[in-house]
Every structure is written in C-alpha cells, then in structure tokens.
Amino acid sequence: MLARKVCELCSRHGRTLHSKRKDFYSSASKKLTNAEIRKRRSALFTEEKNRQIELIKRLNKVPVSYYGHPEQDGPHKMLMNSHVSTPYHCAMHIDEYLTKRSIVATVNGEPWDMHKPFPENAVTLEFHHMLDEDPSLPNQAFWNTGSFVLGSVIDKSFKDNVLVQLYDTPKTKVEDGCFMYDVFMDIPDWKPSQMELQCLSREGGRLWIHELEFEPLTVGEDVAMKMFEDNPYKIKSLNSMLNESESDKLTLYRMGDYVDVSTGPLISNTSQLSRFSVTAVHQIDCPTNGKLYRFQALALPRDLKMHWWAWDFVCRRAAKQSKKKYPYRSTPENFFPNSETDSDREKVKKMTGSDLKNM
C-alpha cells in the first residue's frame, strides 16, 4: 500500500513537473516570478549558444599575433580556431596574469570582449587593463558593466511578489559620477531606506566572490524577442535599439543566470569588480513609459583603490538627481526626466495613459 502511494505521489509530481516543463519555453507563461524568468532566459541562451556551435562543421585556423607584455623578440604568435577561440584563450596561452587583469581586448584595432570568438581573417591582438596609460577603453567597458551589474542586482534582490521589469540604461560617462538603470516596479511611491540601499549594494559587492564570466552572444531579432517576451518595457528598448542600429543582430550578455542586452564591450569577469554601492533611487516621469524608478549606483574595479573618505564623497555626489538630460542607450532622441512645465506634464499624463492601455 505504502509503495503504491509513494508511486502515485511520484507520478503526480512527475506529471506536474512535466507540465511545467512544457510551459517553460512557451509564451503562455504569464505569472512567472523573476527567478523563473531568469532561469528561462538562461536556458534559451544556452540553447541558442549550442545551436550556433553546432553550425560550425569544420574548424578554420586563424593566426593571431600579440605584441606586448611579457616582452620578447617579435610578437607572440598563436594559431587559434576562428569562431571558437577567444582572446581569453590567447591570454591563457601567454601568461596567467593577463587572464586576470585584462578588462577588454582590441582585435584588429576594434574593441572586443574577452570571451567573444575571433573572426575569420588574420588577427592582431592587444589587451587592456584598468591601469593602462590611456585607460579610456577599459573605463568605458567598466562603466557599461556597471549598469549591466546594477540590472542584475535589481532583478535578483526583490521578493517574488514584486514584479521587476527592467527598461533601459541612460547613457552616462565616468564624469557624471554614476551609472543608472530605469526600472518599472509595481510598488507605488517607494522611497528606499538607507538599510534597503545598503542591502542592494551588498548584493553587488558580493559578486566578485563568484567569479562569473560575462559571455557575449550575438543573436537574431526573433530569439531576443522570445527571450524578453515577459518584459514589455525591454521589448520597447530592443525595438528602438534595432531601429537605430539598422542591423537585425543584437548582442546579449550572460552573467551567471542573468541575461541582458548591452552595447559595447563588457569586462571579462566579476572578480575584477570590488566596491559597489547603490546610492539612490529616484522616481521619474518618462514620456513614453510612465513612472519609472531610476536606480543610481557606483562601482570600482579591483585594481583601483580608494580611501573611504574619498569614496564617501564620490557616493554622496552619485546620490544626487542630476538635472542633466541623459539619452537612453537605445534611443537617439532626448529624454526629459525633470519636465517641470505644465504642458510637459500634460503630455506625460497622456502618454502614460495610452501606454498603460496598450499593456
């Protein structure tokens, strides 16, 4: 009797699991929590990656020459596989410290992710790190990564009953003092306490322990849309991104199980992050998307140290809501978060009303 009961239970459980798995890839998944959505996206990401790898039937060799540290007579010459090997693999061949300190590479003079496979033609390779004499490229990559990581922190750290829908990152420079992420959340008028901000910061500050890689993957429009079908805000930003770029390909990145779209190169590994601080959350009126929360944060790479007093000074600046108008990474047109005139407000109200209906 007992055995039969156990069997029944197992079969039932199995059935439910099976039915869930059916929903797993389907578009009918409506009330998924953030964690489940993340899992689904990650599964789709691996599926797409495997599909792309299976398309390569024959390995083509590509000669790679690297000039730089450690110095020797002539370049370091390597014979790598095109569409498979990455700059990171080259760094592994040359020296271990190159794998640890390199933030981004340049391949044939173009900025290139450390984990992005080589193209078919012959390659000259360079590595860049945070203490370079001209660190503009690694700085930019680090700032891009900052907003990407901020997105993952927001996505992971809320409870399941709060639906978090990431929208887009405003374009900010290092001089602006912080990077941002605009997010829709169904909490009305949330003003985070100092403790809540600290908890968010800790989530980002703990990432270096896990040593997660930033895997890039260029995908077609349909795959990207399928991946982000739970998030209408993201789909909007993807659409405007596609309109601007005039090509039907998008670069997605994965860190752990978090997948997001990003322009420009990101850093190699989360072990290169050290300090991370979410400094403020402001409520903004977006003309196209209604009320959003703008998260502002600040991070430092592992190679650069800062005194706690100076860090505090910089963080206080990063918490201010700036009056500057930052365009979105995906959209070329300007964006007015602090529209104070009445006509602007009316416009915003109209737009938000129509948007909500559409959703």
Add this chain to the structure above:
Amino acid sequence: MIRFPLKSKPRKFKYVLTGCGSGPQERVDFLKKMVTSLIRHERIEGRADKMHETRAYAEQLINLAIQHGDRHEPTMKMADEWLLEKDLVHKLFKVLAPRYQQYATAFTSVHLLPAEYPGQGRFKAVLELKGNPYPDIIPRERETRYLLTNILLSAAGRDFYAEQNRLQELNTKSETVVKDSQEVNTSYENNVSEISIKDNVKVASSTDNFKESDQTSVSK
C-alpha cells in the same frame, strides 16, 4: 655654444692626484682623464664639483666636432690632445657628432646623488651623455590622470567648488538685500530672487530666537 649655465670662474681642484706634481697642469691632466672616461663609458660617477667641471669641457669638445667635422686640423689636434685613448677620436666624429647634430639642448646631463653617509658629507653626482643605451636614471612617470578613480574624484571636486561658489554668490546677494531693506523701508518689488529673501527671513528669525533664549537663560 654651451647650453647650460656656466660658472664665471673655474673651480679649484684640491687634492687632485693624477700623477706627480700639482697646479694648473695637474688640473688639466685630471680633466682630460675624466673627459676620456665620459666619452668611453657615456655615464660616470664622482664628486659633484668635478663632474660639473668636466661637463663643460666635454660639451665644448663635441661642439667643435659638430661645427668643423673631422677635416679641420685645429679640431683634430684638440681631439687628439683631450682624448687619451685614440680609438675614441673616431667615436667622437663618427658617433657622437651625428647623434647630437639636431639637439637643441645640452648634450650631457648631471644628476646629484645623496651625500654619502657615514663619510665626509660630500655630494656625489652622475654625469652622462644624452641618448646613451642605459636605462633612465629618473624613471619616467606614468600618466595617472585618466584612471577611473582620478576622473571620478576630479569631476566631484569640480562640482563641489562650483556649488561653493554658487552659495557664496547667494550670500553676498542676500547681504546687499538686507542693507537695502534697512535703509529704505519699502516692500520688495525689485527683481530679487525669492530664494535670497526666504533665506534672509530664516536667518533673521533664527538670530531672534537665539537672542531670546540667551535672555531667558540670563534671567534664570
């Protein structure tokens, strides 16, 4: 033409021991020896005063070589006299003269070394020919202005001082407003910003409170 500040009088060399005898001839012998070794090794070390004195003679010799070349008899004579090892005559005309042809600065440089301790407390110096194959004595400093932390801090500093200046201007404005109001007791109809007026009101009320509290404390 010598391209560095020169002393008007030659330095006196005491206790120069190059061989037998002393006096002006001994000094010249010593300088010849030093110039020869400088041209040979391209970097030498010694007492600071002697290095400085040697520098002028070496520069002048190279100058002559650049000006007249190796087909000028007086120059050749001078080189033959000042370079004790004769293979260096070739080096002077064939290597050093072409190297320094386009130089706009001096051909040599002197770096002071710390005084030796324990010892006489004399300063030593390094004299070198520029463009030598050795590593630099003073290492080149790396540019750190564009590091991420430095960009952040400089931008934050700029913001901070801009804010300070703005506040100062506001304060000066409000002071002038207060003076005006005391002189002419009329309502504000001029183009005075609201913020400055509000600030004044606040300041005035707070000072009044202080006075009252002081009085109360005294009476108690």
